[in-house]
Amino acid sequence: MPTDAKPHLQHDRTMQRARTPMTPDAALAAATQFCARRNSVYVAFLEQEGPGYATFRGQGGEEILVAARVVDGATEVTGSSYMFDQQVARFLSSLPALPEGGA
Template identity: 55%
Template sequence: MPAADVLAHARDFFARRSGIYAAFLEKQGPNWMSLRGQGGEEIVIAATEEAGGTAVSASSYMFDAQVAQFLSTLPPAVETAGSVA
C-alpha cells in the first residue's frame, strides 16, 4: 500500500471511531500525520515507502488499542526473494 494511501486510510479509520475513540487530522506532512482525539490526545502516524512495501509506525499515549486495530487493517508486506516481511 503506498504511503499516501496508508495516511488516507488512517484519517478515515480514526474519524469513524465512536465517541471518545475518534480522532481527527490536526497536521500532515508528505509522510506523516498527527490526529487529535478526545481531551487533546495525540496520535502520530508515519509511512515511508521502502523496497518490498511501506514501513508504518504509529504512536499514542492513550489510544494504544485503537492504533493496534488500525495497524491490523493494513495489508501485509509482500515477501520477495531474499527479503523478510
C-alpha cells in the same frame, strides 16, 4: 523529582509498526478514515499532515501520530500515542498485509 528528570518524554512512549503493500499516501489516507469513523469515545480528527506523516487529536487532546515511508520495497507504517495505543494497534492490523515472501 531530580533536576535531571524529564517527564513526558516522547521517546518513552510506545511505537508500533506494520508493513504493507499500500503506498505511503494510501496508508495515511486510511489512517484519516480510520480515526474519523471510530465511535465517539475514540474518534480523532486530523490536526496536521505533511509528506509522510499525519497527526490526529483525540478526546482530551490526546495526540496520535502516524507516519509512512517506503523501506525495502514495502511501506512501513508507524503509529504512536500515549493513551490510544489499542486504537493504533487496531488501525495497523486493518492494513493489507504483505503477500507471502513479499518485501
